[in-house]
Amino acid sequence: MQSMLTIGQLASYAGVTVRAVRHYHQIGLLPEPARDASGYRQYGATAVVSLIRIRTLAEAGVPLSEIGEMLDADETAFAAAVERIDGRLSDEISRLENSRKQIAQLAAGDSLVLPPAVVHYxxxxxxxxxxxxxxxxxxxxxxxxxxRWPDRISEWIPSKLAQLEDPRLVRLYLILSELLETEGVDDPRLEEAADIMAALAEQAYTAGETIAAEQSQDELSFDLLDSLAVESDPRAVRMVDLMRQRGWTGWNRIERVPPVTGPPES
Known part of the structure; x- marks a missing residue:
């Protein structure tokens, strides 16, 4: 006598949910039997075997869109499909392992996006x-x-570290740190910061520590740096004005304000 199962019994036997069985019907993976006189679906042993094969392939990582083809494949085609899927899973594993390394780096903060030399600075x-x-x-x-300049960072950091031996630069960082915690465009510390920056700019300019030609022509990068300063604290615009009063175009580029030339003598 043929044993017939309800959809709930089928799902339980195969180790899946009733919802999964209905989904497999909907996408055509599992044939949907006709309903009996009472309006219920009745499943035989073939349906159980098919459902177990579908579940096994799905658990192995085979996309549902490829399972139907594998169920109908001969031995050679099945082996080729397994090899193809295994290669894809291997690539996915490599991608996930790289993601795990990046996630682990998040705990290290700045080192996720900056080279070690900059983190040290x-x-x-x-x-x-x-x-x-x-x-x-x-x-x-x-x-x-x-x-913008990944290959130049290792050249710049040693001089940046050496500059921290100058008490004026240390004072500048402390002033700017205090300013970032306050407000007010007329804060006298803005003047002091500009005085220090102008003095350091003069020293660097005299020593020939100017920006390389190919960098000084990179308007976008310097515009971004200036924008970043303004976005961090709108008083950066005031600092630019103060630097110009002291003969400098700003602080991201060491450039003197061009001299003002009068009209030619008659």
Missing amino acids: IDRLREIGASGRMLEAERDGWILLTA
């Missing part, structure tokens, strides 16, 4: 007392620089 700023907002501003600036 930011750590030194933290040691001299730079505030959290100041460190964030430095980090974001270095992200822009690293993206």
